Amino acid sequence: MLCMGIVERKKRQKQALRERILDAARRIVVREGFAALSMRKIADAIEYSPATLYLHFASRDEIARALCAEGYAQLLATFVPLVGIADPAERLKALGRAYVAFGVAHPQTYRLIFMEDPSYTGAALGGAAGVSGASGASGAGQPGALTDKDAASAAMDPAVDTTASATAAISADPAANLATPATAEDPGAAAMHIMLAALEQLRAAGRLPASMDATVWAEAFWATLHGIVALNLTCPVFPTxxxxxxxxxxxxxxLNVPQPAPQQANRRTAQPRGVVGAAGARKKKPAADHAAQASQVESPDKPDNVPPTPSPHAGSPTALPKKPVSAGAKRKSPTT
Amino acid sequence: MLCMGIVERKKRQKQALRERILDAARRIVVREGFAALSMRKIADAIEYSPATLYLHFASRDEIARALCAEGYAQLLATFVPLVGIADPAERLKALGRAYVAFGVAHPQTYRLIFMEDPSYTGAALGGAAGVSGASGASGAGQPGALTDKDAASAAMDPAVDTTASATAAISADPAANLATPATAEDPGAAAMHIMLAALEQLRAAGRLPASMDATVWAEAFWATLHGIVALNLTCPVFPTxxxxxxxxxxxxxxLNVPQPAPQQANRRTAQPRGVVGAAGARKKKPAADHAAQASQVESPDKPDNVPPTPSPHAGSPTALPKKPVSAGAKRKSPTT
DNA sequence: GTCTATAAACGGATAGAC
DNA sequence: GTCTATCCGTTTATAGAC
Known part of the structure; x- marks a missing residue:
């Protein structure tokens, strides 16, 4: 029992190295995209051997999942200040704007968590999808998908304290009094839940067709936001x-459907708080101004069209370095 | 001049091999996804050497662009039967359903043309984006992006006669009397244009806020459809x-916004023609039934979650074969 | 001894040169 | 067609710190 201190220190050191690994991985993803994330590159970045990584993470996939959890936490942190908006419709609008702003400000992070791999995206949505029906459905989809007990404790940007303040803000806010399932454990589900809560209130206030299935509406609404972000990230000439x-x-x-007076042209009503972006007039596609539309999120990802690591021998004759082929890692247990 | 026949035959043979290359490439993309498309694999499939491919295409990228053009043509072919719908709103709805049905029925094709690479997507949208303003803006964005004079002459599915009938149908239909810019040369732009034409008519009929910018509306509408498709392809649990x-x-x-009577619950009005999918009742996510929602499109792509080429030694301990890393191929010209 | 880190190697895959 | 250089994820045997 006299060696307690030593084992504690070792634990802390191990944890610290784990954080360094994730830091390096995050930097690579943000700068060069998920496709460029390799164990060897991480190892180089932290100046350890590749084998060391496997003492902290079982596989590259586990690192990716940890980064996803961070990304969800970061998105959740973007949502948290908005749950205080009283009017559900305005809150939903603010959430929508924040969602798009997040995706545009952190393209690589957004790609990772929502456009890269079904299992990554599903890890967040598995919890959120069934939420409107069952209460504590967090992490139900893929058991063990987000097993790292503290993977979400650090956001993509370390300056944003994510889950801790997020959990507090949500449970403190009387407006979001629906059960918030396992915020710290599944920030993705929590983020989705914030939207669902606003939607439920909207319907409860009779401002949505009562016959409407809230889940369907939410999914379609979310799809719209995702479509805007995804097209913006994918397509160079969108939007005009x-x-x-x-x-x-x-x-x-x-959100203006059920109102009998659509008041079509100018739609800016009261904006209860210091809300995200979207005060825009009619200027023409700022292009480089995208990151400025983000609100309180910092450290926007590097846009993906800039070559981040210009190797001395860069540039192929005609093509772009865009081939994402599955490489290696098929073997299970060698002959020994 | 006596060798005319010989040069003709050679031309035909070259063209035939070019088609075979595209056929093989298409099969690979549809079966295993664009990421798995490699020159060597194409060469293996057609039993030629990889070098031969470069006699017909400058690069893998050029093959990809040719496949994109085919994909756009295929999407356009899906739209063509719907331009006859008289009511613009109903036509837009049918187009939207057809769009989603196409994306779900041909996931790999959809991924390739709308989710894979900005330059691919931009090749179609470069022409379509400026269409509502300028008339003949096809292919304006990237000059030379779609230079293959006949790349669009064969659809993804050879059974669908695409551009020929498409061009005829459009120009024959008095409803789509807006200028259809270069349908055969840029089917992507043509497809977008069909939507824009319906939208313009809708506004002309006063069923859209006159102050609304049609381009903005169209982009947001398209983003919604894309979001639904993209989430469906990316996320395993969407939609519920x-x-x-x-x-x-x-x-x-x-589309029901300006109507004072929203008639929320049941929205099925007359469906003027044999229209795409979406007759759905309330059954719960058919999952494998997705392809059946497509209408006249055949040969749906293989869903991407099935491992297409199961190597004899498949299955790794923890991870999935999902690494899309750009493996190797950084070198340009070696020391020799 | 135990835990950590590493070098070396394996099996695979690619693009391009020859 | 083959062959080389390069890269990948992952594993194992080995060496060192406590």
Whole structure:
């Protein structure tokens, strides 16, 4: 029992190295995209051997999942300040704007958590999908998908204290009094749940067709936001109009339906708090101004069209370095 | 001049081999996804050496672009039967359903043309984006992006006669009398244009806020459809509700706004023609039934979650074969 | 001894040169 | 067609610190 201190220190050191690994991995993903994330590159970045990584993570996939959890936490942190907006419709609009702003400000993170791999995306949504029906459904989809007990404790940006304040803010807010399932354990589900809560209140207030299935509405609404972000990240000439304008039109289409007086042209009503982006006028596609639309999120990802690591021998004759082929790692147990 | 026949035959043979290359590439993409497309694999499939491919295509990228053009043509072919629908709103709804059905029925094709690479997507949208303003803007974005004079002449599915009938149908239909720019040369732009034409008519009929920017509306509408497809392809648990239902809700949100009588619950009005999918009741996410929602499109892509080429030594301890890392191939010209 | 880190190696895959 | 250089994820045997 006199060696307690030593084992504690060792634990802390191990934890610290784990954080360093994740830091390096996060930097690589943000700078070069998930496709460029390799164990060897991480090892180089932290100046350890590749084998060391396997003392802390079972596989590259586990690192990716840990990064996903961080990304969800970061998105959740973007949502948290908005749960205080009283009017559900305005809250939903603010959430929508924040969602798009997040995706545009952190393209690589967004890609990772929502566009890269079904199992990554499903890890967050597995919890959120069934939420409107069952209460504590967090992490139900893939058991063991997010097993790292503290993977979400550090956001993509370390400056953002994510889950701790998020959990507090949610449970402290009387408006979001629906059960918030396992916020710290599944920030993805928690983020989805914030949206669902606002939607439920909207329907409870009779401002949504009562016959409407809230889940369906939420899924379609979310799909709209995702579509805007995804097209923006994928397609160089989208949107032609400023992003704010497109988001505004979409939010109007979804949230001004039941009002008998549509008041079509100017839709800016009261904006209860210091809310995200989207105050946009009619300027024409700021292009480089995208990151500025983000609200309190910092450290935007590097846009993916810039070559991040220009090797001395870069540049192929015609093509781009865009081939994402599955490489190696098929073997299970060698002959020994 | 006596060798005319010989040069003709050679031309034909070269063209035939070119088609075979594209056939093989298409099969690989549809079966294993774009990431698995490699020159060597194509060469193996057609039993030629890899070097031969470079006699017909400058690069893998050029093959990909040719496949993209085919994909756009295929999507356009899906749209063509719907331009006859008189009511613009109904036409837009049918187009939206067809769009989603296409994406779900041909996931790999959809991924390739809309989710894989910005330059691929941009090749179609470069022409379509400016269409509502300028008339003949096809292919304006990237000059030379779609230079293959006949790349679009064969659809992904050879059984679908695409551009020929498409061009005829469009120009024959008095409803789509807006200028159809270069249908055969840029089917992507043509497909987008069909949507824009319906939208313009909708606004001309006063069923859209006159102050609304049609381009913005179209972009947001398209983003919604893309979001539904993209989430469906990416996320295993989306949507919870049947796809038809989600699409229906989205179409209502976008197209039933100005109507003073929203008629929320049941939105099925007359469906003027043999229209795409979406007759769905309330059954619960058919999962394997996705392909059946496609209409006249055949040869649906293989869903991407099935391992297409199960190596004899498959299965790794923890991970999935999902690494899309750009493996190798950084070198440009070695020391020799 | 125990835990950590590493070098070396395995099996695989690719693009491009020859 | 083959062959080389390069890269990948992962494993194992070995060496060192406590």
């Amino acid at each position: 109009a400023p992003l704010d304008t497109v988001v505004g039109v979409a939010l109007d289409a979804w | 509700a049947p796809l038809d239902t989600v699409v229906g809700v989205a179409l209502d949100a976008w």
